[in-house]
Amino acid sequence: MSSHGYETGRLNLPFVGIATFGKYPYQPDWDKIEADVAVLGAPFDFGTQFRAGARFGPRSIREASTLFSFGHGGAYDHEDDITYLPAETTRIVDLGDADIVHTDTAQSHANIEFGVRKILKAGAIPVVLGGDHSVNIPCINAFSEDEPVHLVQIDAHLDFVDERHGVRSGHGNPMRRAAEKDYVTGLTQIGIRNVSSTAREGYEAARSMGSDILSVRQFRKLGVEAVLDRIPAGKRYYVTIDIDGFDPSIAPGTGTPSHGGFTYYEGLELLDGLTKRGSVVGVDLVEVAPDYDHAGCTTTLAAQLLLNFIGRILHHRT
Template sequence: MSDALTVAPRKEFHTLFNAPLVLELDTLSDLGAHACILGLPYGAPYSMEDVTNDQSNAPTAIRRSWQRALRAIERWDFDLGGPLLDGRDIRIFDCGDVPGDPYSPMKHYELAEAAARKIIESGAMIISLGGDHGVPIPVFRALSAIPELSEPITLVHVDAHLDWRDHVNGVHEGLSSPIRRASEMDHFGEIFQIGLRSAGSARPEEMEAALKYGANLIPDIELQDIGMKAVLDRIPAGGTYYLTVDADGMDPTIAPAIAGPAPGGVTYPQMRTLIQGLVEKGRVAGMDIVEITPKRDVNAITCVTAVRLICNLIGKAVRAGYFD
């Protein structure tokens, strides 16, 4: 023990995994980026109260919780059977948060798409931290830039809600519309929606639109009956996948920090099975975790869960040879 009377104040982690902060996104290719973190705090608001709701604080809250979820990069992770990066030279960068503009709320989406596109064009896996469930929409657009994309992307969506509204209050890119918007993009193909339960913004016409498109809807009651492995078996192998996770799609015992809680939901072991199974089936281009409301969290467990999902994705991708 040191005889010093005082020590430096406790360190607040600025980036996820204490990864290097890279704001010059044009340098990602030269840096050999394998995975990049991007914060997307601001959605398309339905009202003035939504402009800076507490979900805009989630990217910071998730980053601050990473050490509780992992302790340290070199520690043994029982979800992965070894340390996160498996002792390999894997380059993870945190690209910071896309800023908002109080005079032009939708400017955030323009910047988000541009930032996501640069990450994707570099060949790196993109991992986005929301924000509400509107913020993946610009990332969905940017996914058309995946190098050598030869077939439509399979979208895998975990959520309690359908998210097929064309608009709410005239807003077409808000939190109730991301899957509807994805369905309109030529670079998306099959859609799998897992954990649907209770009631949300969807009306019969949204259900009709989803079924007409051919979306594969797996309500939570069905998931609990058949298990996540059976759901994975329905997803075609050998594809390119993108995973969008609304925190309210998960069991509230692991994700209480949400605006719309509902009994039931996808459990942590089921999420682990889904993420690792997708990595094994094909190529996961990226994922997002959205709709976390930090002020409603309990012992930071929702943010810890978010980091654990990211650990499962990166750690499994490392072992699957994604970054070799």
């Protein structure tokens, strides 16, 4: 939507215009996706166990992302001396949101899966905006007919609960559901810390099912390079980012904050490294709850992180 022009062109300040992701074009017809990256909202939050409100995550991230649309000539990073997302060659579309049906988790999840499958069929990389972390379940489901993936998670919580009171599709379950897939070849779970919904057995199960678990402090002791070395090289990576993997000081707008999380650059350097180590084939960013984000820090973080990540994915892929 940034290509609008009348006689004299437009300055197109961030606060001007319809809020699509990064002000990229809106494509409501999911049979006409022609893009390298397709953004899909998944505004589902019935899977939360504490604060709700992640249903407004997609809308709020889109709004914050407009701040990062004002480099028309692309996003120049003086530290890397690279212009990411050059206007001429960047093909990103915003598909709007999957349809959500209140009271009905199964149908809502099915609708998300439907959208991700459309993106994959079109050959684009899906970038899904949650919603709570349970939306990762249909995202991973949608990869069932693709080549195997290695899952990289940034999160405060292990999310490896099998079942509790019958619940298997809440926001505490997605990594367990993913690990059960034969096309998920392994998991790297980073940022896991403190008391969590997952008990000791969950950690044991995760490790036995192929998971490498690192806390924030362990990540810091190792350094980002050593952490990247633990991730299998040259693979297809699906990256799931729970915003609560970051510190509450920069990500207060989330449902289950946990102190002691990552800084912005720790996250960015890990994501940057992944784009150079293999192929990122899918992304979701979840648990942004704008009702608890009065200054917009969290949505700004989500938008800043995703646009930098997408820029690097597109720049470093061959």
